[in-house]
Amino acid sequence: MNEWPLLIFTIAMQAAIGGIFMLWVYQLRCKDKENLDMFNLFKIPLVIIAGFSLVGLGASFAHLGAPTNAFNTLRHVGSSWMSREILVTGMFIGLTFITAAWAFYRKKVSPWLLLVTALVGFIDVYCMAAIYSNSLISPWNSIHTFMSFYGTTFILGSVLAVALLATALYRQKMELEAKQFTKVALIIAMLGIALQVIGTALLPVTMTEVNMIEASAITELLSGYTGMVTLRWIISILGIALLFFLAVSSYKKSFAALSFIMLLTFVMSEGMSRYVFYVLGS
Amino acid sequence: MTQLGFYIDQARCIGCEACVIACKDKNDNPVGVNFRRVYSFEEGSFTEDKNGSFIQNIQSYFLSISCNHCDEPKCVENCPTTAMFKREEDGVVVVDQDKCVGCRYCEWNCPYGAPQYNEELGKMTKCDLCIDLLEKGERPACEGACPVRAIEIGPIDELRAKYGNVSEVKGLPTASITKPNLVINTHKDASE
Numbered sequence: 001m002n003e004w005p006l007l008i009f010t011i012a013m014q015a016a017i018g019g020i021f022m023l024w025v026y027q028l029r030c031k032d033k034e035n036l037d038m039f040n041l042f043k044i045p046l047v048i049i050a051g052f053s054l055v056g057l058g059a060s061f062a063h064l065g066a067p068t069n070a071f072n073t074l075r076h077v078g079s080s081w082m083s084r085e086i087l088v089t090g091m092f093i094g095l096t097f098i099t100a101a102w103a104f105y106r107k108k109v110s111p112w113l114l115l116v117t118a119l120v121g122f123i124d125v126y127c128m129a130a131i132y133s134n135s136l137i138s139p140w141n142s143i144h145t146f147m148s149f150y151g152t153t154f155i156l157g158s159v160l161a162v163a164l165l166a167t168a169l170y171r172q173k174m175e176l177e178a179k180q181f182t183k184v185a186l187i188i189a190m191l192g193i194a195l196q197v198i199g200t201a202l203l204p205v206t207m208t209e210v211n212m213i214e215a216s217a218i219t220e221l222l223s224g225y226t227g228m229v230t231l232r233w234i235i236s237i238l239g240i241a242l243l244f245f246l247a248v249s250s251y252k253k254s255f256a257a258l259s260f261i262m263l264l265t266f267v268m269s270e271g272m273s274r275y276v277f278y279v280l281g282s
Numbered sequence: 283m284t285q286l287g288f289y290i291d292q293a294r295c296i297g298c299e300a301c302v303i304a305c306k307d308k309n310d311n312p313v314g315v316n317f318r319r320v321y322s323f324e325e326g327s328f329t330e331d332k333n334g335s336f337i338q339n340i341q342s343y344f345l346s347i348s349c350n351h352c353d354e355p356k357c358v359e360n361c362p363t364t365a366m367f368k369r370e371e372d373g374v375v376v377v378d379q380d381k382c383v384g385c386r387y388c389e390w391n392c393p394y395g396a397p398q399y400n401e402e403l404g405k406m407t408k409c410d411l412c413i414d415l416l417e418k419g420e421r422p423a424c425e426g427a428c429p430v431r432a433i434e435i436g437p438i439d440e441l442r443a444k445y446g447n448v449s450e451v452k453g454l455p456t457a458s459i460t461k462p463n464l465v466i467n468t469h470k471d472a473s474e
Contacts, residue, residue, distance in 0.1 A: 065384020065404030072363035072381045082387050083362035135390035136356065136459065211455045212393050213347065214321060281390065 017121030018157015147199025154192030287438030287463030304427030349396035350462030
């Protein structure tokens with residue numbers, strides 16, 4: 001596996017995009033609560049999400065053999081999905097920083113900026129997936145790539161939001177709010193998992209035939225990674241169980257610690273899933 | 283524009299890889315970077331018949347391939363930098379080293395494995411059909427080195443008029459993906 005920078009890039013960006021979306025979902029739910037100090041709740045999540053997008057940006061540079069030529073990658077937007085993705089990723093990172101800077105400057109959160117950033121982020125996930133599905137690597141050449149990437153976005157976004165925002169709500173003694181928001185996050189994470197499960201089921205039937213010289217069949221490529229694929233799903237199930245526990249139980253003593261363990265669990269399972277994805281192509 | 287291309291006489295190829303070495307030498311490529319490659323294909327097996335003797339249905343053949351300077355090169359279409367481009371004068375696909383960012387996306391978009399990443403440069407490199415030699419009236423390295431004269435380079439229309447239109451053989455991806463400028467005289471075991 002030589003694609004570590006791309007693995008880190010896609011995971012970090014999708015977590016950041018999902019995270020911004022979840023912040024928008026939260027503010028939408030709390031629209032009517034005028035006495036809520038949204039800025040105070042959002043400042044740490046916004047900084048951390050911006051940090052994730054910077055990690056993604058750094059990893060993407062590590063993938064390039066000649067990073068000094070990086071601006072050339074915007075020359076072929078008319079025909080190359082990679083060019084489009086780099087443009088939209090740049091827009092998302094820029095908007096994330098503008099959203100954070102606006103919040104810190106005005107001491108309040110702009111719902112419109114959050115919404116536009118999340119929408120640009122979703123377009124970015126589409127472009128990311130299109131890079132792979134338009135290539136000639138047949139295991140990537142399927143709707144599975146889109147479902148896997150959007151799945152990761154929803155899963156990591158919601159668990160990131162639980163770890164950052166729900167814990168902040170607990171700290172501010174807004175326990176009911178925290179629990180309700182964790183339930184919303186659980187539903188969105190389950191939606192992400194469902195997308196991935198359906199995508200995996202569709203992979204064998206939607207994949208194109210082998211179209212590169214000396215390419216191996218997917219079954220042959222996957223045979224060495226059965227253990228990892230199984231472990232990834234076991235970890236995902238454990239993560240969902242933990243998220244379910246956080247959403248329904250009244251145990252709140254170690255909410256922060258448990259939510260971070262859950263975040264790490266999902267980062268690990270999504271990382272493993274992405275690892276197998278890249279192994280199929282290289 | 284006169285599109286240039288390759289004729290590969292697969293039936294003659296003995297898999298000696300003189301073309302690979304001549305290309306590597308001419309371009310001074312490091313270990314692992316091969317603008318031209320010879321793939322070997324083998325199939326069949328030995329089976330024991332009821333008398334206890336062994337019979338076989340082994341087939342094997344070689345295929346020498348580099349960049350096919352395709353009519354619809356996916357490497358050019360998908361290159362984010364426009365570094366990969368098709369020359370107007372002869373249709374040869376080349377990499378502009380000043381523009382290439384070394385993202386390796388062209389690798390995932392070529393059915394023939396033509397773009398080759400050079401770690402030292404951090405950029406993509408590939409067969410340029412030895413345009414420098416052609417301009418001097420000399421023969422490209424692979425063509426000149428082949429001991430059985432299985433490689434010929436020239437205007438693709440002339441090659442097609444002389445040798446036909448086959449550009450797909452068993453083991454090679456379909457020509458419909460990129461429309462390669464390639465004519466092959468198929469080995470008897472490689473007919474689809």
